[in-house]
Amino acid sequence: MEAPITAIGFSKIVDEDKLQEMVKEILDKPTIQLASKTKSKEILGEYYKKYGENTYLMVRIVVRSEKKDAKIEVEQCEPYVEARHCIEVEELTVECIDDDYSYYAICEEKETGMPFIFWLQNVIDYTEANSENKKFNKVKVVGLATEGTIVLPIERDEEEESIEKEEREKFKVMVQRAREGDEEAKELLEKEEKELDEQLKERMLEEDFLSIMSGYFVPTTLEDAIYAILGEIKEIHIRKNMKTKEEMYLFVLNVNDMPLEVMINKKILIGEPSIGMRFMGTCWLQGTVIC
Template identity: 65%
Template sequence: EARKKNLTCSQVNIVGIASEGTIVLPIEKDEEEEQIEKEEREKLRLILQQMKNGDEEAKEMLEKEEKELDDQLKERLREEDFLSVMSGYFIPETIDEATYAVLGEILEIKERINNQTDEKMYIFSLDVNDLNLEVVISQRELIGMPSVGMRFMGTCWIQGKVIMS
């Protein structure tokens, strides 16, 4: 007889293999802007958690927040460049495959040599709106010189696993 256990997600590992990419300048933010952004993300995270627990009021709050963010984005895009407004994104490019358009801040860079092709490879640890993502890209497929604090924008084939405990 199989025993049923309450499993919880303890970790998610996501890796992207980039087919192309560009290094993009970071968005300059002061401490106050960073704090406001952090508080907004935490607020949205709490609303999502309440919604998962069946709170209908939380669903209405989330819809209201989404509309406000959408209106703010549209207003800013009238005056500002897209890459000045968006600090990061993770958007599916196709329905069939696990291909995503990714924009995220580079937190760490590792360099490796592909021992089969002798090509230089980069492994970026990215922060994509509080989602940690490892991205591997060949140097020849990358435009620009990567450094910590800059942003990576590219097309990635995404794979991952959920670790339950």
């Protein structure tokens, strides 16, 4: 499987030495530089270097003071793609893992109730806003694809599409009722989930999986925020890495009624994308909390 950095046009960064060269380039000539003092009196810095439209490599450093000497440590070097669309969410929490500078966000998409986790990129913005007790209900998220394939859409007639749309609208209403504490709605959602699961198992005995599932959004490893994704392509944008000249696709997908942006290097995409086709792949989820 490719590394997430490949998704933004760095397919030839395959060893630590080349990555360290990139880190030095970013620290020497960043496009954006942010800094903040932490509770432990350390300096946290974020250095972003732009390599394409809304496409960056981000280096996060910590400056620790030890008596008279200041020690600079590189905490992360990660790809970052700024999403074009905001997603309204509920139940948003942000957790720190291992140390004070690696964060991930946990939330639910507001309308569908779909839960997801992503690595937080704007740590400085978030921690400063959080210290002021601000509320957060919007995020921007992009899946950086480590592999992907274009697959055919499911053929439906107008009546089938109308029925499916009606069912999804009912589901959204039920999710909102359950979120507001309606016990009857919670029971109905649980019952429907069991029935759908049973129907899926029965159909898979005779039908192909991709002809049954129009979309899915399934975590493969929660710890790394990696998801298996299948969704309909609604928009296609072509991006180019200014340094490597490699080209990428930025897709806007409809994943079971949840909008999701995905970037993938053209080199690793199997198939020719077009509006209405579906993208199936594995993505590392990263993004920002809107402060």
